[in-house]
Every structure is written in structure tokens, then in C-alpha cells.
């Protein structure tokens with residue numbers, strides 16, 4: 001019998017995780033199965049416990065349950081503590097272990113797949129919701145010269161910065177602001193972690209924030225977004241979040257199985 005894993009969310013039918021993990025299993029020869037589980041909003045904890053009691057070894061957790069997975073985990077990694085969210089549960093004999101692989105997924109996509117070293121660079125992170133909490137710590141770990149978090153609701157950007165200031169040694173390079181405050185500033189990397197693209201919108205980013213050779217990265221995936229069109233129009237290079245999706249999955253697979261699958265062929269397959 002293969003070892004059982006699953007992604008749990010609501011909705012979950014759109015998830016590419018079963019396909020990605022099936023490819024990882026085929027590639028590494030690991031004997032695993034990976035399902036998608038839809039949980040009703042009131043039913044997340046019961047559904048996790050049911051899967052575990054049926055022999056499940058681990059789960060990926062997607063929206064809207066990442067905060068509840070953080071609360072449910074009895075042991076948590078440093079990056080899960082920083083993110084205040086868990087996207088990877090590993091069922092150990094004595095405890096449920098919670099981790100967050102989103103940030104390392106973004107950083108690996110940027111540094112390995114896209115060849116962008118982040119040390120000493122100026123980074124703009126747009127948004128101060130769950131997606132930004134997930135990636136802020138791992139971005140700080142890369143020792144940028146500056147990490148500015150801009151948000152429509154400025155107070156939320158400031159709250160995020162306060163949170164990381166308490167937890168992260170590199171926090172002095174971190175500051176929060178509104179989009180208007182960005183006028184006249186330049187960045188080497190602009191990451192869109194807002195959900196604006198889901199409704200075809202984009203935050204009110206002033207023109208001129210892309211330095212020469214800058215990259216605009218949208219954590220959403222699936223082709224163009226209003227933000228990527230804007231970034232391209234500003235002369236930036238562009239990338240969507242498909243690589244991040246596959247990299248965060250690879251890190252979950254490594255946590256569970258102790259082997260890191262190759263991501264390049266899987267990213268290429270999903271682009272077809």
C-alpha cells in the first residue's frame with residue numbers, strides 16, 4: 001500500500017498539487033498516493049483527524065485553512081511561526097508537525113529557476129495579507145538591502161512589519177507604507193502578493209518603481225495578470241507564480257520523504 005498524502009482546502013478541485021506530487025512520485029520512485037480533499041468550512045479539523053486516523057502521513061493545506069492548520073499543529077517550524085500559517089502537515093508518531101514552504105518556494109523560484117540573487121537588492125512586496133506573511137521571512141533570510149511592504153491599507157503593512165521586527169534579525173531592512181509613498185523609489189524586484197489579480201485589478205503602483213533590469217513577479221499563476229502587464233510596460237522582466245507553486249510542493253515532498261524532486265521538468269510540463 002502506498003503512503004497516503006493529500007491536499008485539503010475549499011475549494012480544492014482546481015488544485016494542481018495532485019498532478020505535481022504524482023510527477024514527483026514517478027520521478028523519485030517513492031511509493032505514495034496523493035488525493036484532494038474538500039472540507040466544509042466548519043469541518044477542517046475533523047477532516048484532518050479522519051485522514052490521519054485512516055493512515056494518512058501528511059497533508060498540504062490551502063485556502064482558507066492555513067491559519068487553522070497553524071493552530072492545529074502541535075509542533076511548528078520557525079518559518080511556520082513567522083508566517084502564522086501552515087501549508088504542510090507531517091503526521092509523526094507523537095505529534096502533528098506544521099511547516100510553511102511557500103516562502104522558500106518563492107525564493108527558490110527566484111534564485112534557482114530565474115537566476116536572481118537577492119542579497120543586497122531592493123525588494124518591494126505588494127500586499128500585507130496571508131501571502132505576504134508566508135514569504136516575508138524567507139525573503140529577509142536572503143539579506144536584501146531593503147524590503148518594503150506596500151499595501152492599500154497601510155496599517156496592515158505596518159502591523160506585518162512589527163510582527164517580523166519581533167521575530168527576524170534582518171528586520172531593520174524592513175518597512176511598511178502605502179502605494180503613494182513609493183513615488184520616486186526604485187526596486188530590483190517587485191513581488192505581487194495581493195489578491196487583486198483574481199478580480200482583474202491591480203494595486204495603485206506608481207510608475208517608475210522598476211529599476212533597470214528589474215523583475216516583476218506575480219505570485220498568481222496562469223499567464224498574464226494586470227500587474228504583469230504593468231510591469232512589462234514599465235520595462236521590467238516578468239514571471240508568474242507557477243515556479244513557486246512547484247517549488248513549495250517540492251519542499252513539502254522533501255519534508256515528507258527526505259528526497260528533493262527535480263522541479264524543472266514539472267514546471268515545463270505544467271506550462272504545456
Ligand code: ATR
Pocket residue numbers: 126127128129130131151152153154156193194195196201202203204
Ligand atoms: P488574506 O490573505 O489575509 O485573506 P486578502 O483579503 O486575500 O487577505 O488580501 C490579500 C491582499 O491583497 C491584501 O493586502 C489586500 O489589501 P488590503 O489589506 O488593503 O485589503 C490586497 N488586495 C486585494 N485586492 C486589492 C486591490 N484591488 N487593490 C490593492 N490591493 C488589494
